[in-house]
Amino acid sequence: MCGIFAYAGRQTDAAGMILDGLRRLEYRGYDSWGVAIRNNGGILTEKQVGKIGSAEVSMPESNAGFGHTRWATHGGVTQCNAHPHLDCTGRLAVIHNGIVENHDELRQEVRNAGHRFHSETDTEVVVHLLEDAVAARNGDPGAVEQATREVFARLDGLNAIMVLDSHSDKLVAVKNGSPLVVGYGDGRNYIASDASALLPHTQRVTFLSDGEMVVISPDGIVARDAATGAQLQPEVLELDWNVEQAELGEHAHYLTKEIHEQPAIVRSIALSQGDTAQKLADMVRDSYGTFFIGCGTAANAALTGQYLFSRIARRHVNFAPGSEFNYLEHFLTPQSLVIALSQSGETIDVIEPLVRGKKEKGIQVAALVNVLGSTLYRLADFALLLGAGPEKCVLATKSYTAKLAVLILTAYALDGRLEEGQQLILQAADMIEEQLSDDNKARIADLTERIYEREDMFLIGRGMSYPSSLEAALKIKEVSYIHAEGFAGGELKHGVIALIEPGTPCIVFAPNDETRGGILSNAQELRARGAYVIGVSPQPSDAFDFHIPVGDAGDAGPIVNSIPAQLLAYNLALKRGTDPDKPRNLAKSVTVK
Ligand code: G6P
Numbered sequence: 001m002c003g004i005f006a007y008a009g010r011q012t013d014a015a016g017m018i019l020d021g022l023r024r025l026e027y028r029g030y031d032s033w034g035v036a037i038r039n040n041g042g043i044l045t046e047k048q049v050g051k052i053g054s055a056e057v058s059m060p061e062s063n064a065g066f067g068h069t070r071w072a073t074h075g076g077v078t079q080c081n082a083h084p085h086l087d088c089t090g091r092l093a094v095i096h097n098g099i100v101e102n103h104d105e106l107r108q109e110v111r112n113a114g115h116r117f118h119s120e121t122d123t124e125v126v127v128h129l130l131e132d133a134v135a136a137r138n139g140d141p142g143a144v145e146q147a148t149r150e151v152f153a154r155l156d157g158l159n160a161i162m163v164l165d166s167h168s169d170k171l172v173a174v175k176n177g178s179p180l181v182v183g184y185g186d187g188r189n190y191i192a193s194d195a196s197a198l199l200p201h202t203q204r205v206t207f208l209s210d211g212e213m214v215v216i217s218p219d220g221i222v223a224r225d226a227a228t229g230a231q232l233q234p235e236v237l238e239l240d241w242n243v244e245q246a247e248l249g250e251h252a253h254y255l256t257k258e259i260h261e262q263p264a265i266v267r268s269i270a271l272s273q274g275d276t277a278q279k280l281a282d283m284v285r286d287s288y289g290t291f292f293i294g295c296g297t298a299a300n301a302a303l304t305g306q307y308l309f310s311r312i313a314r315r316h317v318n319f320a321p322g323s324e325f326n327y328l329e330h331f332l333t334p335q336s337l338v339i340a341l342s343q344s345g346e347t348i349d350v351i352e353p354l355v356r357g358k359k360e361k362g363i364q365v366a367a368l369v370n371v372l373g374s375t376l377y378r379l380a381d382f383a384l385l386l387g388a389g390p391e392k393c394v395l396a397t398k399s400y401t402a403k404l405a406v407l408i409l410t411a412y413a414l415d416g417r418l419e420e421g422q423q424l425i426l427q428a429a430d431m432i433e434e435q436l437s438d439d440n441k442a443r444i445a446d447l448t449e450r451i452y453e454r455e456d457m458f459l460i461g462r463g464m465s466y467p468s469s470l471e472a473a474l475k476i477k478e479v480s481y482i483h484a485e486g487f488a489g490g491e492l493k494h495g496v497i498a499l500i501e502p503g504t505p506c507i508v509f510a511p512n513d514e515t516r517g518g519i520l521s522n523a524q525e526l527r528a529r530g531a532y533v534i535g536v537s538p539q540p541s542d543a544f545d546f547h548i549p550v551g552d553a554g555d556a557g558p559i560v561n562s563i564p565a566q567l568l569a570y571n572l573a574l575k576r577g578t579d580p581d582k583p584r585n586l587a588k589s590v591t592v593k
Contacts, residue, residue: 001587002083002097003028004180005197006066006162008171008216009188014038015059018067021190023052024197024246027254027392029587030069032082036093036164037065043093043166047082051582063218064169066162066191068095071587074103075120084164085124087131088115091166092144094130096123097178097193098159099592106154126151126161145215148172149226152213158348158591162191174213174226178591179346179375182206182214182221184236189216194589195373196390199243206234207373237373246390254393255479255573255580259566262401263433265388266559269405270425274418276384277406280339281413283366283382284315287337294341295322295349295590297396300471301403302341304558305411307464308404312411312421312555322350323593329353334362342367343391343399344589345374352593354379368406370399393581394588395478397566400471401432404559411555428559431551435563440548444564447534447546448571451505457484458500458531459565460492461509462519468509468558472565479583480572489515489522502530507565508544510537511557536564 005021007014014037022033034047039062046057052069068083075081084093100106103122106129111117115128133147140146144165152161158177165172173180173191183190183198183205191214192198195205206223208214213226214234223232251257284290292302299321306319320328322340332338338357340350345367357363358379367380370388377383386402405425412421434440451457457476461469469486476484487496489508500506508523510516516537523543527533535544538552553560573580 001028001071001589001591002193003030003069004066004095004097004160004162004191004193006171006173006191006216007188008064008169008218009185010063010218011188012061012063014062014065015057018065019052019057020200021192021197022067022069025069025192025194026052027394027581028069028194028589029394029582030071031077032079033067033069034082034084035059035065035067036084037062038164038166038169041166042090043086043164045084045086045093047079049077049079049082064164064171066095066164066171073099073592074122080119081121083123085119085121085127087127089131092127092130092134093164094123094127095162096126096159097591099157100125100155100159101157102155126155129154130163144168144170145172145213148174149213149229152226160193170215170217172213172215173208175208176210177348180208181373182208182216182234184221187218189218189221191216195239195371196241196246196392199239199241199246203239204236205239205373206236207378209378240372241390246392253580255395255397255570258391258393258398259563259570260436261389262398262563263429263436265398265402266405266425266432267429268387269402269409270422270429272387273384273406273409274422277409278413278418279382280366280384280410283337283364284410284414287364288333288335289318289331290337290339291318291320291325292339292341293320293322293325293350293353295347297400297471297474298341298343298403300467300474301400301407303467303470304404304464305407307467308407308411308555309414311464312408313414315414322347322353325353326356329357329361332357332361332363336361336363337366338363339366339368340376340380341403342376343370343396345369345371345376346589346591348591348593351375351379368403370402394583394586395475395569401559401562408556424554424556428553428556431553431560432563434551435560441567443548444567444571447548447568448575450546451532452572452575454503454505455483456499457482457505457507458492458496459484459486459507460489460519460522462489462515463513464558465509465511465515465519465561468561469507471562472507475565475569476572478586479569479578479580480576481578482572489519492522493525497525497529500526500529500531504531505534506531507534507536509561510535510541511561512538512552513557536561
């Protein structure tokens with residue numbers, strides 16, 4: 001999703017620093033980018049389509065400016081549509097995350113006032129509105145701030161706006177929905193849409209709340225209420241991530257780096273999250289109706305949670321994808337507990353129903369979230385930080401297994417068996433390590449050679465292995481672009497088996513649990529129709545053409561069983577020449593509906 005990086009400071013290396021900041025935001029997903037700096041009372045811009053790669057910007061020295069990575073919504077991927085956008089006079093530049101929902105009506109008004117448009121974006125209306133609002137203030141020194149508040153109040157939708165004024169070294173930012181983080185340096189201040197971009201510069205940050213505006217300059221930061229203009233005292237937090245964690249180190253890609261971090265993360269959850277899991281379990285016990293929601297990979301973790309809670313704690317928990325939860329809200333009450341799962345804590349399809357649910361139904365919200373200070377972290381009544389460190393690959397891997405580990409611990413805590421749960425997670429961490437051995441990786445490389453040219457793949461599991469099949473399919477399709485579909489094992493024969501052709505790869509999750517008999521019958525049904533059956537299982541079986549041995553992790557099976565598919569997805573991407581970290585069309589943090 002779109003990224004923002006802004007700098008105002010005493011040093012004059014703005015352009016290079018902004019480009020570096022944008023590179024650190026690349027993982028969010030984007031299709032064009034641009035930079036603007038203040039120069040000699042004017043504004044210089046550079047905009048390009050495509051990835052930043054090794055691009056350099058040849059811009060003069062400047063002490064203030066900003067940059068943007070654009071993930072197109074309104075208007076195609078063109079240089080003109082890339083941000084920043086300038087007003088007609090060249091005094092002001094604007095970058096924007098979100099969607100101005102009333103842009104058509106505003107565009108008409110601005111056109112009628114004689115402004116000329118250079119892009120098809122909803123963003124450009126903002127800069128022309130600002131131009132008029134600043135002009136109406138006739139040289140008032142606070143004109144840009146006041147104009148930003150006035151114009152922002154007219155925008156419908158969830159937006160973050162930043163304004164660069166060529167007449168001053170102040171940058172103005174305001175938000176309502178899209179994340180913005182202020183970074184405090186020494187004579188150097190920053191704003192970014194993501195804290196990880198600030199790590200090389202500072203760990204002291206403020207996460208802006210909706211309806212807040214900030215002005216950053218080399219001398220400091222002033223925060224105000226966007227509606228009233230009243231000055232606010234921002235809460236300053238110390239980030240617990242460091243810059244090395246957000247870098248590749250010895251690894252070729254973030255995907256493989258993050259896969260390999262999983263044993264340590266899962267182990268640390270077992271050892272350090274007992275109390276937080278118990279607190280969450282107590283909230284579940286005290287609620288009247290608990291719901292798990294999440295999107296994408298987080299939805300697959302949430303669905304696994306439904307099975308885990310039934311199996312381990314005999315507790316019914318409802319699951320819904322975040323984007324559907326708005327349509328299932330009719331029965332929510334103040335006794336309802338909604339547990340939201342989200343790596344970024346910024347996914348709008350998760351945030352929106354929570355905000356409504358809190359406001360209109362008085363629900364309790366708990367969060368399993370990886371990013372300190374994120375929107376979800378702040379709005380939850382209880383936020384449990386996953387502690388997985390920065391996840392930069394678009395594909396979620398370590399945040400998924402971290403969520404599963406926390407859910408298992410919580411279910412065990414709910415059943416009064418927290419310590420047993422902790423032991424189980426520690427064993428699972430060892431089993432992940434085994435999965436990452438050279439032998440196992442060679443086996444996955446061999447499998448990759450056998451199937452990488454196929455365009456369709458099916459995956460099945462029963463019980464808690466059903467969401468494992470959905471998640472494994474998601475990993476494979478996101479990064480290799482192979483059509484891979486996960487199904488409940490018993491469902492395949494009710495329709496989709498029609499698609500099986502000789503040689504179609506089918507991955508079958510066959511753990512040593514109550515699902516084994518049923519899923520092996522389903523595997524035989526596939527084999528009888530010519531499928532190439534790949535079994536993920538502690539034991540071999542006649543039903544398998546190819547066996548991937550995994551440890552028998554009992555209730556923690558979904559953690560261990562997810563590793564082979566993560567490795568397979570990585571290998572398929574390398575073999576098929578796709579980008580393992582930044583798959584086409586996807587964004588890491590999806591902040592628009
Ligand atoms: C996007 C990402 C997925 C991720 C989903 C939810 O679609 O591409 O990888 O699973 O958002 O993200 P969250 O940050 O809420 O876990």
